[in-house]
Amino acid sequence: MAIIDSISEVLHRIRVKLYPNYLTHVEGASIARTDNEASLSIDKVCAALKSRGGFTGNYDDLVEHVKQFFDEAAYQLCDGFAVNTGYFSVHPNVGGTFDKVTEGHDTQKHPITFRFRTLAPLRTLAEHIVVEIEGLADVQGYIDEFTDVTTEAVNETATSGGMFSIAGHKIKIAGEDPEVGVYFVAESDPSVRVKVSGHLAENTASKLIGVIPALSAGKWKVEVKTQYTVGGTFLKESRVIESHFALTV
Numbered sequence: 001m002a003i004i005d006s007i008s009e010v011l012h013r014i015r016v017k018l019y020p021n022y023l024t025h026v027e028g029a030s031i032a033r034t035d036n037e038a039s040l041s042i043d044k045v046c047a048a049l050k051s052r053g054g055f056t057g058n059y060d061d062l063v064e065h066v067k068q069f070f071d072e073a074a075y076q077l078c079d080g081f082a083v084n085t086g087y088f089s090v091h092p093n094v095g096g097t098f099d100k101v102t103e104g105h106d107t108q109k110h111p112i113t114f115r116f117r118t119l120a121p122l123r124t125l126a127e128h129i130v131v132e133i134e135g136l137a138d139v140q141g142y143i144d145e146f147t148d149v150t151t152e153a154v155n156e157t158a159t160s161g162g163m164f165s166i167a168g169h170k171i172k173i174a175g176e177d178p179e180v181g182v183y184f185v186a187e188s189d190p191s192v193r194v195k196v197s198g199h200l201a202e203n204t205a206s207k208l209i210g211v212i213p214a215l216s217a218g219k220w221k222v223e224v225k226t227q228y229t230v231g232g233t234f235l236k237e238s239r240v241i242e243s244h245f246a247l248t249v
Contacts, residue, residue: 012129018136019144019169032133033144042066077114087122091115095152113151141170143243146222148212158184158247160215163201166208166222171241173203175227175234182208187219187246205230219246 018030040048046063049055055062073083073090082091096110143166147154150162158164166182173180182200186192194213202209205228222243227234 012125013132014129015132015134017134019142030136031144032131042070084119086119088119089117091117108150111150111152113153140239141168141224141226141228141241143168143171143222143224143241146243146245146247148247155243155245156248158212158215158220158249160212160249162212164208164210164212165202166224167206168208168224168241170205170228170230170239171208171224171226172205172228173200173208173224173226175238177225177227177238180226180238181224182210183223183225184213184215184220184247185223185242186216187221193223215249217249220249221246 014034016032016034019033043063046055046059046066049062050059073085077083077090077092080092082089091114093113093115094105094110095113096106098110145154145165145167146158147165147167148157148159148162149165150159151157173182182196184194184196194215196210196213198211200208200210208224224241225238226241227236227238229235
């Protein structure tokens with residue numbers, strides 16, 4: 001890992017903006033969030049390796065070999081093996097509890113998830129990252145985290161029919177407009193919008209809990225439409241708050 005050998009010469013920067021903290025016991029404080037852009041694909045990382053890292057081999061071969069590596073890593077994970085990449089490791093995990101020794105596996109009660117652990121080389125790199133604060137974000141509300149209760153994944157997946165938990169700021173569903181609510185919006189076609197139906201188990205300014213509707217496979221963003229204000233008087237027009245991330249269904 002040559003990048004570790006020359007750590008004194010390496011300097012990374014992460015640019016963040018400050019958002020109001022939605023946790024009640026630290027009211028008035030702010031939390032830092034990166035300006036999220038689209039995640040880098042294998043193709044883009046390999047392109048960066050080719051142009052920045054001095055890779056001299058064939059780019060198409062590099063992309064294909066990396067994809068084959070991850071395909072094989074996924075195969076081994078599904079066979080119960082943990083995978084150590086040097087920078088992080090991935091571990092298969094069976095959740096839930098078994099009431100008795102003879103109880104069989106139930107996919108809903110005992111969901112299979114994959115957990116990531118940061119290893120020493122990546123933790124060492126983190127110590128050499130400079131964080132640049134670009135001031136307060138101009139927001140009327142935001143979605144911070146979407147937790148897929150079935151997979152325990154945060155800002156990654158959505159399981160149709162499973163429970164979700166959304167943490168954020170000023171996201172309470174309130175108002176007389178029939179359009180207020182929580183929506184899943186297809187990233188490929190924003191005109192495809194699926195509204196969460198039924199009662200929200202929790203509906204506060206900082207947290208929403210409900211059931212994920214039936215969604216087709218693909219990438220979906222989360223949208224909150226609400227007339228909520230801190231003072232209790234409804235906004236004349238609904239505020240639309242969209243997640244900065246897309247979920248995989």
